[in-house]
Amino acid sequence: MYYPIKFKPLYKDNIWGGRNLEKLNKELPKGITGESWEIAAHPDGMGIISNGQFKDMTLEHLVNKYGRDIIGTKLPEKDLLKFPLLIKLIDANNDLSIQVHPNDIYANEYENGEYGKNEMWYVVDCKPGAKLVYDIKKGITKDDFRKAVLDDTIEDTLNFINVKPGDCFNIPAGLVHAIGTGLVICEVQQNSNTTYRVYDYKREDANGNRRQLHINKALDVIDFSHNYKSEKSPGLIIKNEQVTKKYIIANKYFSVEHIDVNGQYIENTLEERFHTYTILTGNGSIGSENVKMGQSLLIPAKLGLYKLSGQFTAIKAYVPNIEKDVIKPLLTAGYSLEKIKQKIIG
Numbered sequence: 001m002y003y004p005i006k007f008k009p010l011y012k013d014n015i016w017g018g019r020n021l022e023k024l025n026k027e028l029p030k031g032i033t034g035e036s037w038e039i040a041a042h043p044d045g046m047g048i049i050s051n052g053q054f055k056d057m058t059l060e061h062l063v064n065k066y067g068r069d070i071i072g073t074k075l076p077e078k079d080l081l082k083f084p085l086l087i088k089l090i091d092a093n094n095d096l097s098i099q100v101h102p103n104d105i106y107a108n109e110y111e112n113g114e115y116g117k118n119e120m121w122y123v124v125d126c127k128p129g130a131k132l133v134y135d136i137k138k139g140i141t142k143d144d145f146r147k148a149v150l151d152d153t154i155e156d157t158l159n160f161i162n163v164k165p166g167d168c169f170n171i172p173a174g175l176v177h178a179i180g181t182g183l184v185i186c187e188v189q190q191n192s193n194t195t196y197r198v199y200d201y202k203r204e205d206a207n208g209n210r211r212q213l214h215i216n217k218a219l220d221v222i223d224f225s226h227n228y229k230s231e232k233s234p235g236l237i238i239k240n241e242q243v244t245k246k247y248i249i250a251n252k253y254f255s256v257e258h259i260d261v262n263g264q265y266i267e268n269t270l271e272e273r274f275h276t277y278t279i280l281t282g283n284g285s286i287g288s289e290n291v292k293m294g295q296s297l298l299i300p301a302k303l304g305l306y307k308l309s310g311q312f313t314a315i316k317a318y319v320p321n322i323e324k325d326v327i328k329p330l331l332t333a334g335y336s337l338e339k340i341k342q343k344i345i346g
Contacts (some may be wrong), residue, residue: 018093071191119189127182284310
């Protein structure tokens, strides 16, 4: 009954978008596109299934009807009411706003029960010299930051870093951040669309209106402790002749792996948790479905065993049991617990 599920991409015409997602085989509408919501079940974008017996059903309806067969036996009850992840492809043809996201507690209280927004980025492509904002400079206090916002000198407070394809970043709630011009990103995040913009370069939309800023809420949620780990997440690799797995980020919200398939190998949901894949390069098959660059799939938990075949790379994301799904295989591969916690857990 169950099979790898594909969705119709949901394209967003963000003011900073462009046409760069065409490089990932996306058939874009006219105009600019900033985001393709690949796997989504949110009021601001609801995924519609494009293949198989569930074709034309929404992801929300699928989960409501089939429950734990889709999300898995080990996920919390709340994930039956709201699918936990949102997967996107992002084209930052121009700078995104300087922004921050709330945690679950703040969002639940001030955003009508919305989830907080922890996310991660994988850099699919970028122009030479591309940069992004990761945190504010060390030593900047809340009062310093507030003054910089009011004085229009906020860029002087920001920590800019250079990026290249393959770089990965963990973006926890409370971290000031922004994707810079020339970046194409695969983003895995909590299923939330709550963003507090602090600065938006005084841009105007087609009607001459500036986008709303959320300075007071942003100041409420920004973490000024600077206690984050290193900016880029180096990951840890497990490799054999058929597949190279790079474990990138693991936390209670999501675990993300970069998968490089060269042949075939078997995966297993154990019926415990769904898996998602976003294909970055190449082509092949996952279970009964052919896959190619730019496509995303949801593997229902009930599917159990499934095979990946071909030559392709992908981002795999799921809600983990960190001890079982991340720490155990890395320990078996010879990594120390200290190194795993330092490089992966965040």
